[in-house]
Amino acid sequence: MTAIDVSNLSIDLGYGSAKKRILGDVCFSVEAGESFGLVGESGSGKSTILRCIARLLTLWEGDIELEGRSVKNMPFAEYCRMVQMVFQDPYGSLHPRQSIRTALQEPLRIHRMDRQMDRMERALVDVGLNPDFLSRYPHELSGGQRQRVAIARALILEPRILLLDEPTSALDVSVQAEVLNLLADLRARRNLTYLFVSHDLAVIDHMCERLAVMQHGRVVEVMGREVLATGRAKDPYARELIQASLEYDQAV
Amino acid sequence: MTVSFLSMQDVAMPNPRSHRNSAFHRLLAVIRELLGNPSSGFGFIVISILLLTALVAPLIAPYDPNVIDLGQTLQAPSAQHWFGTDELGRDILSRIIYGTRISLTIITIVSVIVGPVGLVVGTTAGYFGGWYDTIMMRITDIFLSFPSLILSLAFVAALGAGLENAIIAIGLTAWPPIARLARAETLTFRGADYISASRMQGASPLRIIVKSIMPMCLPSVLVRITLSMATVILTAAGLGFLGLGAQPPLPEWGAMIATGRRYMLDNWWLVAFPGGAILLVSLAFNLLGDGLRDALDPKQR
Numbered sequence: 001m002t003a004i005d006v007s008n009l010s011i012d013l014g015y016g017s018a019k020k021r022i023l024g025d026v027c028f029s030v031e032a033g034e035s036f037g038l039v040g041e042s043g044s045g046k047s048t049i050l051r052c053i054a055r056l057l058t059l060w061e062g063d064i065e066l067e068g069r070s071v072k073n074m075p076f077a078e079y080c081r082m083v084q085m086v087f088q089d090p091y092g093s094l095h096p097r098q099s100i101r102t103a104l105q106e107p108l109r110i111h112r113m114d115r116q117m118d119r120m121e122r123a124l125v126d127v128g129l130n131p132d133f134l135s136r137y138p139h140e141l142s143g144g145q146r147q148r149v150a151i152a153r154a155l156i157l158e159p160r161i162l163l164l165d166e167p168t169s170a171l172d173v174s175v176q177a178e179v180l181n182l183l184a185d186l187r188a189r190r191n192l193t194y195l196f197v198s199h200d201l202a203v204i205d206h207m208c209e210r211l212a213v214m215q216h217g218r219v220v221e222v223m224g225r226e227v228l229a230t231g232r233a234k235d236p237y238a239r240e241l242i243q244a245s246l247e248y249d250q251a252v
Numbered sequence: 253m254t255v256s257f258l259s260m261q262d263v264a265m266p267n268p269r270s271h272r273n274s275a276f277h278r279l280l281a282v283i284r285e286l287l288g289n290p291s292s293g294f295g296f297i298v299i300s301i302l303l304l305t306a307l308v309a310p311l312i313a314p315y316d317p318n319v320i321d322l323g324q325t326l327q328a329p330s331a332q333h334w335f336g337t338d339e340l341g342r343d344i345l346s347r348i349i350y351g352t353r354i355s356l357t358i359i360t361i362v363s364v365i366v367g368p369v370g371l372v373v374g375t376t377a378g379y380f381g382g383w384y385d386t387i388m389m390r391i392t393d394i395f396l397s398f399p400s401l402i403l404s405l406a407f408v409a410a411l412g413a414g415l416e417n418a419i420i421a422i423g424l425t426a427w428p429p430i431a432r433l434a435r436a437e438t439l440t441f442r443g444a445d446y447i448s449a450s451r452m453q454g455a456s457p458l459r460i461i462v463k464s465i466m467p468m469c470l471p472s473v474l475v476r477i478t479l480s481m482a483t484v485i486l487t488a489a490g491l492g493f494l495g496l497g498a499q500p501p502l503p504e505w506g507a508m509i510a511t512g513r514r515y516m517l518d519n520w521w522l523v524a525f526p527g528g529a530i531l532l533v534s535l536a537f538n539l540l541g542d543g544l545r546d547a548l549d550p551k552q553r
Binding site for chain 2: 054153
């Protein structure tokens, strides 16, 4: 089954001669249970696509289907139970004046779910945190712990699709590895579908089976993970990007 | 292209601190910070004394504020009447002590009206944007473009003189700056990831505004209300002085100055003591507001 199907997604800003294309005819699809990467340089439109799917941006053209249904006319409550998102900046994605308990309980209250205490504790244990963390505030946690809480919050509604917007780029390298392993582990256990945005090809290589390379708001090539090792991409820009990444890794 | 694998076991540490009384401790910390600074400490102490005085006014006032004693008119300050007596022989100290109740009533009711109104108008305008924002902000602009005393005068003239109407009039003129402030704060938060996250979790706009945006605006709105208390006291005194606020038998400070005006040249104490009380309290509110801003504003840390 296709979990995410994006076809002809485009965004134009401005009017008349000042009209500027931000995203142009983006097409890709992600199978259920698959982890799909979006890579590209800064400003290539990776996060914008994610925000369109997340319904945080609404002024786009084209079609986005989740499990065969268009996001535009899906009931919002149902949509929330299907898709959740983990944001890039763990310092900005948790409300600074809400305890972890409030952050986790809000979605449960909104959707009137049962066994709230139980679910909250399990959500924290699932991301490798002690249930004692419920009474803490975000400023008392490290970056990695915050990102774990953000993942717990995203998963507490038991979504089938998780949108990940560079979830580890703001973290220290060792913490980055822990969070990536956690995400891989959660996907295996819960059979989640990931749409993973990153500019780090090493992270994508570790996390995803397939990926799309983006440049200037367009998908230039969709390829399998194995291409990253060989560097045999068809598109010249994708080849250049992979080559640069390989050389950088060797230099480091 | 390899990512090093590290164990993820050692991140789960037990919580060493308890947060049972965190709100109470926060309050204590704020008070300690206020007292640590001489100017905000002065403001805090004066406001505390004001509150205490209003509470126990009948116990500490040496005379009844409304009893007329025509044998004792216009007495200069002495051991018997510390602040002297007025043209009807009433003890000025007692009247000032009872006047704290009126001032506090005005302040309390005005902030109860102004805080929520300003907060609701500002946060909704900031969050929804678009034409709703435009309409709300033009309305606040109109209110802001009048001097507050003149606008209150107009309202009192329309509603009739009296303490209740003065309070309503002051409330109507004091909310626009707070709405502006709340809107500006909301604009800085509305794009934050935690707002996006709670929207993705299905929170309604009302829920987002009440649970996520208002707590973020509250500290600066509180500071702003404290600072505007000084203006509220001055406006109330001004309306009292003009005969449109509290009416004569009531020991309101502005009204006391208004009636004392006629005897001012020979009997300075009739206006000096109520005037001093107004000065002291509005100064104290200003200093307290400044101190609160330093203590509550997370951005200044």
